[in-house]
Amino acid sequence: MSAVEYRTVEHDVLVIGAGGAGLRAAIEASGRGTSVGVVCKSLLGKAHTVMAEGGLAAAMANVDDRDSWRVHFADTMRGGQYLNNWTMARLHAQQAPDRVRELEAWGALFDRTRDGRILQRNFGGHKYPRLAHVGDRTGLEMIRTLQDHGIHQGITFHMECTVVELLKDGGRIAGAVGYDRERGRFIVWRAPAVILATGGIGRAYAITSNSWEYTGDGHALAYRAGADLKDMEFVQFHPTGMVWPPSVRGILVTEGVRGEGGVLRNREGRRFMFDDIPDLYRNQTASDPEEGWRYVTGDRNANRPPELLTRDHVARCIVREIREGRGSPHGGVFLDIAWIREKIPDAAEHIRKKLPSMYHQFKELAGVDITKEPMEVGPTTHYVMGGVDVDGETQMTSVPGLFAAGEVAAGLHGANRLGGNSLSDLLVFGKLAGEHAAAWAKAHASPAIDQGQVDAAHATALAPLERQSGENPYTIQHDLQAMMQDKVGIVRTEREMTQAIDAIATLTARSARAKADGHREYNPGWHTAQDLRNLLTVSEAVARAALDRRESRGAHFREDCPEKDAGHGKHNTIVRQGADGSMHIERRPIPPMPEDLADIIREMA
């Protein structure tokens, strides 16, 4: 084929993704004197981070002075069912408070305590009030702060660009190939260090809270470049997404609703969460509704209501109610915050003030006034705990010079993520990735670009436009999403996983014949064809890892193996591309925890 025109851009550090992790990484790397480029699929400031609502978890102990990094560490490990990378869980708990304070120094304005410090709220799985927040739009505050700070740090932003392949120079990373979405012109970014900060994979499912960008790009790019993926079976289904009307199905309803006293009821009016409290959390859970209410209103001696148990558990309880015929009219359950008017006089005003986006969202999209009536909610695909395997200290992947931070990286959350630990993850590990990528870039010469790799990437990217005929990529994407929702969702079985793997093979063959109409300029059909390739890779990784883990743990629930298995509790699942191009699964033992950390776990049990 004839060579495709492209331009080459040089950076010391290339960051792919401009959400919280990408921006924080870029700011750090730039501050350490390296030239930094950020590539993102959307406009700056639109990344999925804007949708985070609840807050960011950091043991600042502003509201409850019993909190400390040790408690936060123990909570995170318990939430992750001890599959977490304990180095990351420790660093995260230790460094999150500084990252929050730094955000304030860059202009973020959090809600305050009475004495003027940063206010912290309760959230599922966190022992003490720990989430710094701004009403229910914390993600927007965070991304805008990073954006408005970042644009003054000498970073080059390549907005609305898609990366199609990573480039390598021998074993190490050399940069990336992509194109600008506006005109479809190809670009080669040459960089000795590349940071993946591309977020998650939610668009592999039909019902998701994730934005269109969440097509597993970083996961698939890393996989194809030879990096290991880890814990891909752990996909978090947030218990509360909107269920009605159909077009808004999946949009997130923040856990903050429950943190402010919202309760879950079935169609019979029963608070079903009291019916099933796991042993691991029994001594931390309220014994009756009254104690639960005292907890959400700040009584330090009360235990949390069962609505604030971990997300995996709450989601499964909701599924049980729906399956057993006790659901709400549109296939969810009821989430009621309006009931607090029995407890406080100005309830409507209080709800609008504490949960303004939720009020707005239900009013405008569903015609429901949440200060007066209950919401209908059901689980929605929300987050992937699994991702690119990284070194806990440096965030470097198994490919030298390739780093990953935020949702695309694995390790911090283990088998299940606690609410609020995601935003803090972005900041803590975004910073560390930026720091270590900058050091790497300074220590290594500019890599060589292999023209053969560039040409191959161009050919793959352009193939859907150049076919004379073929299937519409939207149809294939739609079929994949429906299949994943059906077979690889909250409740899984061996039979369904096997069917899913077969179905993915068929869909992969179909996608190899997909045809995008039109030309390269801002062509969403063509962009969908690129996304589809990545979605298929991550879907296969999820299904294969889920098949291999023959137990139920955290977010991974196997109906055919409903119990936890001690053997499976000792390993992470690694997914890797074999020499023949096929996907391989490996069980990697978790290294033993050092005594000082093990002591913390024992002490907090």
Add this chain to the structure above:
Amino acid sequence: MTEARDATFRIWRGDHATGAFRDYRTRVTHGMVVLDAVHQVQSESAPDLACRWNCKAGKCGSCSAEINGRPRLMCMTRLETLDLDQPVTVEPLRAFPSIRDLVTDVSWNFRVKAKIPPFRPRTPDAPDGTWRIDQADVERVQEFRKCIECFLCQDVCHVLRDHHKHDEFAGPRHFVYQAALDMHPLDVEERLRQVKDENGIGYCNITRCCTKVCPEHIAITDNAIIPLKERVVDEFYDPLTRLFRIFRAKRKSDRMDGRPEPDASALPPKGAP
């Protein structure tokens, strides 16, 4: 709308040079928003129809367009609120250059913002490097920080849309940004001169079009633009203030951690505020 029905969407197709409306008929159901209809058209009959979107929940401000002539977010415009017996027109923001179909080049906004000096906090209040702030002071600014940068206010503003004063006028979005910085309880940077001269706040004649289209219901005119205009008047035109400026400048420079303030008295009044 209780039953599914067919509706016609008259969508702008074109690029930076030419374009025309084309009609697409698609099946619509209860609860759908305009963005759903556009996506449906995309997957059924116009796979290369270009539109920006991201969160589909009114939080990111990507899917701005003009629906039946009114600047709105496609993801927050329910079909129930529109007359579906008539074709629904969907066209790109008209205050910015077209890229393709519903996508416009909004990069001007990013360039304007980059010229506004960043947040600069006062010296921390506590030895541990943190600040003490009243919730009331936080709340005053939070209204402005709700802005999702959808640029609908920029699109509807006649100074930009009809008079094309992009070189002299920053537009409502950036007055909201300026107000957020100006009223930030910690910020000590001086930007008022910029608001007056570079950002051209005097061009705004308070028609309130921006406020009417804001999907976040920010009182742009009343809470951001008018207070900024008043501050400009106080700072640059009020005779009493001019007399006392020298004292204020001293106090402010103390607050600014010893950094000198630019000599505002040297500024000649220019244009109407």
